[in-house]
Amino acid sequence: MDKQNSDISVLASNREKTIVKTSIIGIITNILLVGFKMFVGLMSNSIAVILDAVNNLSDALSSVVTIIGAKLGAKKPDKKHPLGYGRIEYLSSMIVAALVLYAGITSLAESIKKIINPEKADYGVASIVIISVAIVFKLLLGLYVRRQGKKVNSGALTASGSDALFDAVLSTSVLASAIIYLISGVSLEAYVGVIISGFIIKAGIEMMIETLNDIIGKREDAEMIKELKQIICEEEDVLGAYDITLFDYGPNKYYGSAHIELPDTLRVDDVDRITRTVQSDVFKKTGIILTGIGVYSFNTSDDEAAKMRNEIQKKVMSHDWALQMHGFYANTEKKTVRFDVVLSFDVDRSMAIKTLKEEISGLYPDYEVAIAPDVDVAD
Numbered sequence: 001m002d003k004q005n006s007d008i009s010v011l012a013s014n015r016e017k018t019i020v021k022t023s024i025i026g027i028i029t030n031i032l033l034v035g036f037k038m039f040v041g042l043m044s045n046s047i048a049v050i051l052d053a054v055n056n057l058s059d060a061l062s063s064v065v066t067i068i069g070a071k072l073g074a075k076k077p078d079k080k081h082p083l084g085y086g087r088i089e090y091l092s093s094m095i096v097a098a099l100v101l102y103a104g105i106t107s108l109a110e111s112i113k114k115i116i117n118p119e120k121a122d123y124g125v126a127s128i129v130i131i132s133v134a135i136v137f138k139l140l141l142g143l144y145v146r147r148q149g150k151k152v153n154s155g156a157l158t159a160s161g162s163d164a165l166f167d168a169v170l171s172t173s174v175l176a177s178a179i180i181y182l183i184s185g186v187s188l189e190a191y192v193g194v195i196i197s198g199f200i201i202k203a204g205i206e207m208m209i210e211t212l213n214d215i216i217g218k219r220e221d222a223e224m225i226k227e228l229k230q231i232i233c234e235e236e237d238v239l240g241a242y243d244i245t246l247f248d249y250g251p252n253k254y255y256g257s258a259h260i261e262l263p264d265t266l267r268v269d270d271v272d273r274i275t276r277t278v279q280s281d282v283f284k285k286t287g288i289i290l291t292g293i294g295v296y297s298f299n300t301s302d303d304e305a306a307k308m309r310n311e312i313q314k315k316v317m318s319h320d321w322a323l324q325m326h327g328f329y330a331n332t333e334k335k336t337v338r339f340d341v342v343l344s345f346d347v348d349r350s351m352a353i354k355t356l357k358e359e360i361s362g363l364y365p366d367y368e369v370a371i372a373p374d375v376d377v378a379d
Helices: 002-044 047-073 090-115 124-150 155-184 190-215 222-233 268-286 301-317 349-363
Strands: 240-248 254-263 288-299 322-333 336-343 368-375
Touching: 002 047, 002 124, 002 155, 047 090, 047 124, 047 155, 047 190, 090 124, 090 155, 090 190, 124 155, 155 190, 222 240, 222 254, 240 288, 240 322, 254 268, 254 322, 268 288, 288 322, 301 322, 301 336, 301 349, 336 349, 349 368
Parallel strands: 254 288, 336 368
Antiparallel strands: 240 254, 322 336
C-alpha cells in the first residue's frame, strides 16, 4: 500500500504541474486578447468587441481559480483529511462556472441597453485584422487547453478549453457583424452581443450542473465498471465481480469496493492471495484503490444447489424490477439459501424483498431465505 501511495503522489504531482502550466498559458493569452479587443472596442465604439474582451477577462480569472484549486487539491493527506484534498477542485470548478455565468449575465444586460439606446460603431481595417488574429489564437488555445484537461482529467481545464472554443465561434460572429456593417452600414453588434451573452450563460449553467453532479455523486461510468470487472475476473478462480462502488475524492482519486465470487472449495489463505492480487492489478491498470473486497461463495459440487440456483434465478428475473441476481449460495444440509438482487429505482425495496421471499419460500418451504437488496449504481 505504501508503494501505491507513492505512485499516487507522483501522478498527482505531474497532474498539478500540467494544470498549472496550461492555466498560465491561458492567463497570458487571455490577458493579451483582453488588451487587443478592449483597444479595438473602445476605438470603434463596439459593444460586441468590448463584451468579447470582458469574456476573455473572465477566462483569465477562471484560469487563476483553476491554478488555486489544483494547488490546494494536491495537498498531501493529513490526520484531518486522510483521503486528501482532491474535492477542492470541484469547488474551484464551481467558482469558474459562477464567473462565466456572471460574465454572461452582465454582457446580456449591456447588450440590451445598446439595443434600447443604439450607438454607431466605427470599424476600420486594423480592427478587422486584430479580431481575426484573436479568433485564431482563441481557437488554438481552446483546443490545447481542452486536450490537456482530458489528459489529466481536470473538469476545470476541460470546461475552460470548451469555453475558449465557444469564444472563438462567438468572436467570429462579432467579426461577421463588423464586415456586414462595413459593407451595408447595418449595425447588428448589439444583437450579436445578446447572442454571445446567451452562449456564455448556457456554458456557465452547464458547467455548474456538471460540477454539482460531481459533488452530489453521480452514476458510475458504465465503461469504467466494465473495465474493472474484466480486470478482476482475469484472476484465476474468480467467477464473477459484483457490487462495484467507487468513492470519488477528486479527479483521478478513486477508492472503491467490490464483491467477488469464488469457489466454495478454496482455503482462507487462497482467498487472501486472490484479493490482494486483485487489488494490485486494479491499481496498476486504473489507479483505483480497492479498499475492501467482499467474497461470495459459489456452490461447486452440490447438484441440488445448482438446480435451486437455476429455479430461483428464473423466478427472481421474471420481475422487471429485478435487474440482476448474484452471490447465490445454498446449504442443502442446514436448509439455508442466500443471494443478492439488484433492484430498480422504480420499485419499493421492502415490498420487492417481501415478494421474492414469499415466492421462494413457496418453492422451498423448508429453507430459510436471506436476500440482500443491492442498489443499481452502474449500468
